[in-house]
Amino acid sequence: MKNQLFTPSVTPPEQQTVALWFVFRRDRLLVLEQDQDIRVPRWQTFSESGLPMIRQHFLGTWGKHPCYSVETVEQGNPPTGFNFISLRALTLELSHDLFTLAGRAIQILQWDRDHxxxxxxxxxxxxxxxxxxxxxxxxxxxxxxxISPAVIMRITRGDEILLSRSAHFAPDMYSVQAGFVEAGETLEETVIREVQEEVGIQVDNLHYFGSQPWPFPHSLMIAFTADYVSGEITLDQDELEDAQWFQATARLPKLPSPMSIARHLIEDFLAEHR
Structure with missing residues (x-):
């Protein structure tokens, strides 16, 4: 899930050229909606936006384009044709590369604001x-x-996959299990602990699957696969509303965004069993 076109840097180019501008009002990104396509602004300088600036950071270069993150004030109208939209709502609208860059941009702005x-x-x-x-x-x-490391794990039992839903999920959506790494834990220990705490079962045969930065908030998701060993599903009611085993050939519930590594874990399982 690597962004092949992006080169990170903290030093902007000496000569100003047309750049990509990731402009945020808190968690809302300024985008241009045009011909059923959503794009981020391309200006030579931020002054072209007509918006006041609170803070700015150079991110690096995407292809030939310098990239900047900017935080602007809550008041005032956006430029003509542009709108501020929640970054989470754009997970299905932006390309993978642009969404990853927008995630990097908002995390750097949040860090600057909070420190x-x-x-x-x-x-x-x-x-x-x-x-x-x-x-x-x-x-x-x-x-x-x-950066807050978190594990995300796909638990399988033969041709079944364990999916669960939290109260803060979108309606009817289920996903694989996940949880933050605690101080002093290995990633493998976190997988075993989180599964035991949230659904009350034991797993083994852990294998690394991949990783993804996820800006909700400032997380690094480290994905594993694991096999069911024993135990019955016992929910942590503070974390989950439901958890069930789903067969690969059955109709699955609503799943996470195709942009997420959670969805990649699920699609990989389905590809193995169909």
């Missing part, structure tokens, strides 16, 4: 010129963009 001051001594932080980091000039604490 204006040192968490140790309260002094104003200063951006470092050669890396994506901030340093406190008073106590030398260095802050990097936050």
């Amino acid at each position: 204006q001051f040192c968490g140790r001594c309260g002094h104003a932080m200063q951006a470092l010129p050669t890396e994506r980091a901030k340093r406190c000039p008073s106590c030398a604490l260095v802050s990097y963009p936050r």
Whole structure:
């Protein structure tokens, strides 16, 4: 799931050219809706937008285009033809590369907004010129963009796959299990613990599947496959509304976005059994 065209950097080009601008109002991205296609703005400078800027970061280069992330104020109308749309709502609308870049952009903006001051001594932080980091000039604490590792696992029992739904999912949607890594845990230990806690079963034969950055919020999803060993489904009612075994040949419930690694795990299972 690698973005083949993108080269990250913190140093913008000396000569200003037409760039891609990922402009956010909190979690809403500025996009152009044109001929049933959704695009991000392409301007030479942000001033062409007519919007005020709170903060800006150079992201790197996508193909030949420099890329910038910008946070703007809540007030004011967007440029003609543009709208601010929730990034989550755009998972089915943007290409994989653009969605990944937009996810990178919003995470860097959130990190900048949340780390204006040192968490140790309260002094104003200063951006470092050669890396994506901030340093406190008073106590030398260095802050990097936050990344929260989480495991996501496909559990199978022969030709059956375990799918569950959380209360915060879209209506009728089911997915594979997932959970955040705790301090001091290995990824494998997290898989075993999360499965036991959420659905009360034991698994083994863990295999790495892949990974995906996921900006809801600042997560790095590390995917595994695992085999059922024993136990009956016992739900953690605080985490899940339902969990069921589904046969590969049966009609499945509504599934996560094709953009997500959760969907890739499920589609890979279906391809093996159909």
